Amino acid sequence: MTTVSIVQIGVGGVGRELVGLLLGARAALESRYGFRLEYLALADSTGALASGSPLADERILAAMRAKAAGVSLAASPAGRAIQNWDELVPDGPCIVVDVTAASGHEVLLADVVSGGARVVLANKKPLSATWSSFVELTFSGATRYEATAGAGLPVISTLQGLLDSGDQMVKIEAAMSGTLGYLCGELEAGVPLSTAVRAAHQMGYTEPDPRDDLSGADVARKALIVARTCGLEWELANIPAEPWFPPELAGVSRDAFMARLEELDAPFAARVAAAKAQNGALRYVATITPEGASVSLRVVPSDHPLASLRGPDNLFSFTTTRYAERPLVVRGPGAGQAVTAAGVLADIVATAREM
Ligand SMILES: NC(=O)c1ccc[n+]([C@@H]2O[C@H](COP(=O)([O-])OP(=O)(O)OC[C@H]3O[C@@H](n4cnc5c(N)ncnc54)[C@H](OP(=O)(O)O)[C@@H]3O)[C@@H](O)[C@H]2O)c1
CATH class of the missing domain: 3.30.360.10 (Dihydrodipicolinate Reductase; domain 2)
Incomplete structure (x- = not known):
């Protein structure tokens, strides 16, 4: 079974919804497509859940429950502080998912794209920074961003299909x-x-x-x-x-x-x-x-x-x-955590199928 590694930045409302959806959909995706989505790391603004190998579901779900109760990833039992999320991205192929609303990620994301990673965004800011960073992120087809406009609605894919x-x-x-x-x-x-x-x-x-x-x-x-x-x-x-x-x-x-x-x-x-x-x-x-x-x-x-x-x-x-x-x-x-997370997961699956 092929494994596709996921590094997810952001475990707020949409991010936690996405974790639940992805883990719930994994078995069906395995039998439909023959690949297994594995979380390699999850990060918030304080730190990360990461050990260098796929994270066990129980560990992820416990950290998400704690996060919902207000415990940051750095403070959760299995978590640790990090300098920046790019240190979590492995050398080999993986999908980096940005479900934050943070500014300034476009440079790090362009770096991971040039290193061979693929990107999925709900965060609008990396694609609404400069035109040149939009080009760096999207022109190689390395980035999917359906959830940045219309949440889970097929807006970007419809437009791309027309063009x-x-x-x-x-x-x-x-x-x-x-x-x-x-x-x-x-x-x-x-x-x-x-x-x-x-x-x-x-x-x-x-x-x-x-x-x-x-x-x-x-x-x-x-x-x-x-x-x-x-x-x-x-x-x-x-x-x-x-x-x-x-x-x-x-x-x-x-x-x-x-x-x-x-x-x-x-x-x-x-x-x-x-x-x-x-x-x-x-x-x-x-x-x-x-x-x-x-x-x-x-x-x-x-x-x-x-x-x-x-x-x-x-x-x-x-x-x-x-x-x-x-x-x-x-x-x-065109808004809501569940439909937004579903739009992000659809992008992850489409990317994994290409990989
Ligand atoms: N909600 C919707 O209906 C909807 C629809 C379409 C698109 N979106 C987009 O989806 C994204 C997420 O929305 P949300 O409602 O889930 O936001 P949120 O609840 O505020 O969660 C944001 C998450 O990003 C983390 N974060 C912020 N800066 C970070 C950094 N520099 N490094 C690592 N993690 C960082 C936060 O960490 P902490 O937990 O430590 O603060 C938090 O976990 C936004 O860009 C939003 O515009 C949302």
Whole structure:
């Protein structure tokens, strides 16, 4: 039986979900494909679980239970401190899985790719850093990154399939944020923005500081990855994102921002009313064409696929030379630990099959 070694960086919500899925799917994958996925190492921001040989399932699961209870890998009985996760990557072939949200991994990941390893990403930051690092990571086909846009939805693979078969992108329109989609739905139902943001915050739909979602920066990163997949040599500065709050609320503390949310209620109620008066719906839309991109709150006509979106679902509409009259649409839940982990596992399995 061929063994495929996995080094996983990040054991937060998505990372722990992935561990459970991968161990649960392993027997079926063995009989279907004749390879065995083995964890060689798992790392968090403090340390790692690693011994230089495949880790026993019981050891991994005990560390994941401890991690869920707040015990870091460095402090767990079988764990140890490390300087950096790249010391865990073996010389031979393996798959490095980055399920962190950390910045600055692109250099180390490019190093492991040039050393012959393959990479799977849920972390958007390595692919939304410079264009040259995107090229280093992806142009040899060494990196899969389906979960960076649309979580488990087949967005990147659909786009790559279109382009690889000779199609050309004309326009991509997408609602790429479950959090902001939820807020649009609440606004449409007449809920004041302040109430909707506080509810989303309490339910864990937003980042700890909701401005990380409301700034549009996360959507701009996803849009950049989609645009770069089309071969557009853009940087993040090429994708201006409209924030949901004015500049004077950008510099205040998180608590002060939350306390001043009511200031946004009247302007947003007016925008929703204006959208309804035009028989349209207010949506936070990323638009990408070969000429440029934008990420903004837009009024979409009531017969547009984006208008029918409800709650935190994502929708990606691809207008291409082949799909010119009616776009090819990918739609469904675009956030959540389970669907994201499933998207990452599908990338791991596809990579292992190639290996
Ligand atoms: N949740 C979703 O619905 C969703 C959807 C699509 C994509 N994603 C992406 O998936 C990734 C993971 O999300 P998550 O919700 O699981 O995040 P999370 O719960 O915050 O977990 C992040 C993990 O990364 C670890 N980490 C951070 N910096 C590190 C470093 N320098 N070296 C090693 N480990 C490091 C953290 O370590 P500690 O535990 O020590 O802090 C933690 O275990 C993110 O990039 C996110 O954008 C998430």
